[in-house]
Amino acid sequence: MSSPFVGQVIDLLAALMLLIAFAMLAQRRLLRLIHLFALQGAVLTLNTMVVAVTLVQSHLWFSVALNLVLKVIVLPMILIRVVNRLGLRRDAESVGNLPFIMLVAVVLVILSFNVALPISRLAGTITRGTLGIAMASMLIAFLMMITRRKAVAQVVGFLAMENALFFAATSATYGMPMVVELGIALDVLVGTFIFGIFFFQIRETFDSLDTRSLERLGGRE
Amino acid sequence: MSVSQAVLQLFQGVLAVAVAPLVLGWLNQCRAWLQNRRAPSLLQPYRVLIKLLRKEMVLATNASWLFRLAPYVVFACMVLAGAIVPLVATDLPFARAADVIALVGLFALARVFMALAAMDVGTAFGSLGSRREMLIAALAEPALLMVFFTPALISHSTALTTIVDQFSNGALQIHPSMAFAAVAFVMVLLAENARIPVDNPSTHLELTMVHEAMILEYSGRHLALMDWAHALKLTVYMGIGIALFLPWGMAHPQNWLELPLALAALGVKLALAGAGLALLETLAAKMRIFKVPEFLGMAFMLAVLGMLVHFLVET
Amino acid sequence: MVYWIALGAAGVAIPLERAVHARVFFTLGTLGGLLLTGVGLAGLSGWPQSAVLGLGLPDLPFHVRIDPLSSFFLLLLGAAGAAVSAFSAEYFQRGGGGEIRLVCLLYHVFLAAMTMVLIADDAYLFMLAWETMALASYFLVITDHRIAEIRRAGFIYFLVAHLGAIAILLAFGLLQLGQWDYTFEAMRNTSLGTQWSAAVFVLALIGFGAKAGFLPLHVWLPEAHPAAPSPVSALMSGVMLKTAIYGFLRVSFDLLQNQVWWWGVVALAVGLATAFYGAVFAALQTDMKRLLAYSSIENIGIVLAGAGLALVFHAYGMDLLAALALAATLLHCLNHALFKTLLFLATGAVMHATSQRSLGKLGGLIRRMPWVAGLALIGTLAIAGLPPLNGFVSEWLLFQSFLLSPSLPNSYLNMFIPIGTALLALAVALSSYVMVKFFGIVFLGLPREESLHEAHDIGLAARIAMGWLALWCVLIGLAPVLFLRTLDPVFQTLVGTGLRDSLARSNWTFLTAVAPEQASYSALAFLLVIVLVIVIVAMLLRRWFPVDRRRAPAWDCGFGKLDARMQDSAEGYGQPVKQIFQVFLRLERHHPSPFDRQPRYHSRIEDPVWERLYLPVARGVERLASIIGAVQHGRIAIYLVYSFVTLLLLLVVIL
Incomplete structure (x- = not known):
């Protein structure tokens, strides 16, 4: 397998990551959002796999398995179940001024590309070009959390951010140390469970999952 | 300019004009198949054209010279575009007369004449179609420009010939940015050629028609020219898409032996593109006119992303 | 030569008694304009010539100088001025407006003042001419001073003009910095610190921007242009705005020495915003002169964007690309002067014939006024940026220089400037929307008022005037290379490199950007092929398919009786733009209820900048x-x- 070709495949996958990040930012339907998240996980897994195959890095295979199980299967399933149980299957939320948000996202992309440029020049990995994309995906996921009001969407945004972080780690240094990776995976899993429990609590207390209900701070009525 | 170049140039121009109704016929046939209908003959568009050419021309009483001139201008613009875009061979004499930006200008010239002619008779539908067409074009143009930006960045040129040479002769390389640009280009193509999610070419429903509303008052010879030009425009757009994204297999004017191969390649590519378009048109539903900005905005975003991706991973 | 211009301009300005015969004087003015065109052309190739005039205050003589840059703008002034004068000879014959002698005097003072602005070589003379120009144009705007609205328009113009003049004065004050020598020569030789240079640049941008109509300072334009008599609007929009561009170029390229890249970025951003804004608002106008005024704002924005890009390239030392961007800028200046003047004259002719200014009351004039319609069509196609006319050439060059921006050694600019290009493309595409609306509503369709049936076409002088401008549009469109070659000394002066070499690499029918394999465009081939195809197709069809032609009432989908009120109004034509770009507007709208027996629709669009x-x-x-x-x-x-x-x-x- 020739090296430039692998590099191009990785670039293609990175571009797909970015595209999915944008699609998530624009997606109004909750269920579709979760599907997109699963897709992002799949792309991530594929990317890690390509790197693992080329570089024969055994610990990366472990990441591949972890990603596949956790981000492509388990987490989306949990989220979909939550959505089903809460009866949000057809839920869509209005994303205010979408063109403006998209333009902000483009500015974020430019910003992160330029910030990443000197770092990726330093890195010696074949995946260095994708660092900017990883950073951009992370910022876009962050932006998505900011622009959403529904709790589930915010959680998806959070998980997408984690995806992007993982991607950044793969592209900069071929993945984080195993311990850190395992720790994060566990965190995410537990976090999602806790979020799931929270959703029900919020819903019982306020009859809605709109996080605006949480904005009234204690006691002041 | 050698004689062979000139001959090949003439050949390509005539070929584009001759083959355009066939492309439209093929598209209709694919659509009919996909929709479980019995397809009209592949040659149906030719029959329609001949029927129209033989018919008596009825002009509105108050139609001015502009109305009568417009079909000829529109047709001539499209013929010129067909001569410029490299369909079978690169490095033809006319290829240098326009790069992609000038080509966009050429399409704009045809469009403005059509929009003006639509307003000439003074019907409500005419001006409605005219303003919708101009709006769609105004929104499609930035997206189209961004689509062209990426190949121009890669090949350092906006001349189609240079771009084709660059892509077809270099080593096989995956350009993620070009994938983005290609998707965006297809979206722009749908919008600019009055295809389904944006406009429905086979309707005369007042509320939805755009292109048909503009040519409502034309009949006979004029209508034939307008329809032909429309088919030609679609073919030329496909040609641009092929040149940008699937440029392999084009002939060089010095080498006549390559010509049959190039013709075959063109036929296959056009057939594939037509089938793909038919599939897209079958899957999509016509959208409201005020959803079009969103659609084209998406195309624009894709093209911008493509360009940005190019900056990061391909330089 | 220099003395001659000053004398000639002043001589034309002298009012003689029998001014009722406006014909004589304005025709003389035409001659002056033609001479000026010649002088401009001659000056383009020659060396800079300067002189000191013994006029003015003691110890402060007037310095004048003609270098390629001022020659170019003199050419622009002459070409447009000649046409406007010829048109005025007919326009002012039939009254309209105030005292003809006064108008005659002010008109020629205005022309002379603009000439002086262009040839002034010291800050004192420049400001004097600048203020004379502002005053003369102010009085011309309020020719119909009995109407309150016009007085208000004049006031706004006056106010903004003065704000601008103050900023320019301050800029010149900073430029001489302590030397107390106000000649441009001295300013060229002082090198200011970075901060002072930046201050001068910003002041110049504001000062000249007030006159040219850059974004927040554009408010006077759509008020003053409709208020003034049409020839004056033509002159203001076509030429006076360009003197501001001249001043901006003079200060930022010639007088200032160390350009910094962010100046260009600021100019670029302001220019793009202005262009977009002007285009959106032009699409919404219902008054034909306001529409053209907003379109002027758009075009000035394009010019400024080009100048900004040239500044960016120049600051990074990429002078060939700077010359290319500058070529686009200057060419667009001239083009705009030509086609906007042409269109304003067309509105003058329409107003004269119909006494209507509102687009909602016009229509169908192509049948009554074939000359105006035909010539205006050329202007319309040119301003809409369509090949093979001149508007497309400058826009093509500008797009090419934008496409070359990725070679800049600044990765932020590499990524942002292309996105700016998209904004430019949007503005350009919207401008063709605007121009289809303008031409379609005024000249095509059915007449919206009964009185339009009596409209009459223009006379010989006006035909010559408009034809002269249209001829320029066509010639520059067809042979841009020849024209750019004569402009070469201007680029040499401003950025130190010309385009001569890159233009000479292919023959004159092909316009190229930097290198022929990169991009080329041939308007002549376009025109020839289009005409040829039209002729061949028409002949073949006539021979092979001889058919009858019949006239019948319009079909209109079989809806029956067609009436002029069923056409789109100007408001209706702009509706999609209004819907889409609502965010940028301040809209006040009232929809009637479906049960209303006497429904009234009311909508008002205001410039949010006011608020x-x-x-x-x-x-x-x-x-x-x-x-x-x-x-x-x-x-x-x-x-x-x-x-x-x-x-x-x-x-x-x-x-």
Whole structure:
């Protein structure tokens, strides 16, 4: 397998990551959002796999398995179940001024590309070009959390951010140390469970999952 | 300019004009198949054209010279575009007369004449179609420009010939940015050629028609020219898409032996593109006119992303 | 030569008694314009010529100088001015407006002042000419001063013009920095520090921007242009705005030495915003002169964007690309002067024939006024940026220079400038929307009023005037290379590199950007092929398919009786743009209820700049004034007390 070709495949996958990040930012339907998240996980897994195959890095295979199980299967399933149980299957939320948000996202992309440029020049990995994309995906996921009001969407945004972080780690240094990776995976899993429990609590207390209900701070009525 | 170049140039121009109704016929046939209908003959568009050419021309009483001139201008613009875009061979004499930006200008010239002619008779539908067409074009143009930006960045040129040479002769390389640009280009193509999610070419429903509303008052010879030009425009757009994204297999004017191969390649590519378009048109539903900005905005975003991706991973 | 221009311009300005025969004087003015065109053309190739005139204040003689840059703008002034004068000879014959002698005087003073602005070589003469130009045009705007609206328009114009003049004055003050030598020569030789240069640049941008109509300072344009008589609007929009561009280029490229890249970025951003804004608002107008005024704002934005790009390239030392961007800028200046003047003259002809200015009351004039319609069509196609006319050439060059921006050594600019290009493309595409609306509503369709059936076409002088402009549009469109070659000395002066070499690499029918394999465009081939195809197709069809032609009432989908009120109004034509770009507008709309027996639709569009910028400032000024007003009592004794106290204080402080 020739090296430039692998590099191009990785670039293609990175571009797909970015595209999915944008699609998530624009997606109004909750269920579709979760599907997109699963897709992002799949792309991530594929990317890690390509790197693992080329570089024969055994610990990366472990990441591949972890990603596949956790981000492509388990987490989306949990989220979909939550959505089903809460009866949000057809839920869509209005994303205010979408063109403006998209333009902000483009500015974020430019910003992160330029910030990443000197770092990726330093890195010696074949995946260095994708660092900017990883950073951009992370910022876009962050932006998505900011622009959403529904709790589930915010959680998806959070998980997408984690995806992007993982991607950044793969592209900069071929993945984080195993311990850190395992720790994060566990965190995410537990976090999602806790979020799931929270959703029900919020819903019982306020009859809605709109996080605006949480904005009234204690006691002041 | 050698004689062979000139001959090949003439050949390509005539070929584009001759083959355009066939492309439209093929598209209709694919659509009919996909929709479980019995397809009209592949040659149906030719029959329609001949029927129209033989018919008596009825002009509105108050139609001015502009109305009568417009079909000829529109047709001539499209013929010129067909001569410029490299369909079978690169490095033809006319290829240098326009790069992609000038080509966009050429399409704009045809469009403005059509929009003006639509307003000439003074019907409500005419001006409605005219303003919708101009709006769609105004929104499609930035997206189209961004689509062209990426190949121009890669090949350092906006001349189609240079771009084709660059892509077809270099080593096989995956350009993620070009994938983005290609998707965006297809979206722009749908919008600019009055295809389904944006406009429905086979309707005369007042509320939805755009292109048909503009040519409502034309009949006979004029209508034939307008329809032909429309088919030609679609073919030329496909040609641009092929040149940008699937440029392999084009002939060089010095080498006549390559010509049959190039013709075959063109036929296959056009057939594939037509089938793909038919599939897209079958899957999509016509959208409201005020959803079009969103659609084209998406195309624009894709093209911008493509360009940005190019900056990061391909330089 | 220099003396001659000053004398000639002044000579034309002298009002003779029998001014009713406007014909004589305006025709003389045409000659002046033609001579000026010649001088401009001659000056383009020649070396800079300068002279010192013994006029002006003691110890402050007037310095004048003609270099390629001023020659180019003189050419522009001459070409447009000649046409406007010829048109005026017919226009002012039939009354309209105020006292003809006054108009004649002011008109020629205005022309002369613009000439002086272009050839001035010291700040003193420049400001003098600049203010004369502003005053003359102000009085011309308020020719119909009996109408309150026109007085208001004049006031706004005057106010903004003065704000601009102050900024320019300050810029010149900074430029001479302590030398007390106000000649441009001295300014060229001083090198200012980075901060002072930046201050001068910003002041120049504001000062000249007020006259040219850059984004927040554009408010006077759509008010003043409709108020003035059409030839004056033509001159203001076509030429006067360009003197501001001249000033901007003169200061930022010639007088300032160390350009910094962010200047260009600022100019680029302001220019793109202006272009977009002008295009959106032009699409919404219902008054044909306001529409053209907003379209001028758009075009000025394009020019400024080009100048900004040239500054960026120049600051990074990429002078060939800077020359290319500058070529686009200057060419677009000239093009805009030509086609906008042409279109304003067309509106003048329409107003004369129909006494209507509102687009909602026109229509179908192509049948009544074939000459105006035909010539205006050329202007329309040119301004819409369509090949093979001149508007497309400058836009093509500009797009090419934008496409070359990725070679800049700044990765942020690499990524942002292409996105700016998209904004430019949007503005350009919207401008063709606007121009289809303009031409379609005025000249095509059915006449919307009964009175339009009596409209008459223009006379010989006006035909010549408009034809002259249209001819320029076509010629520059067809042979841009020849024209750019003559402009080469301008680029040499401003950025130090010309385009001669890159243009010479292919023959004159092909316009190329930097290299022929990169991009080329041939308008001549376009025109030839299109005409050829039209002729061949028409002949073949006639021979092979001889058919009858019949006239019948319009079909209109079989809806039956067609009536002029069923056509799109100007408002209706702009509706999609209004819907999409609502965010940028201040819209006041009232929809009638479906049960209303006498429905009335009412909608008003306002410039949000008024609400957000000007009114707060105006209120602030008012408040300040009322505070200061507290010391005013109107009694003489109190004013004497003020003087007395001041005197005492001064005595105490100084002694």
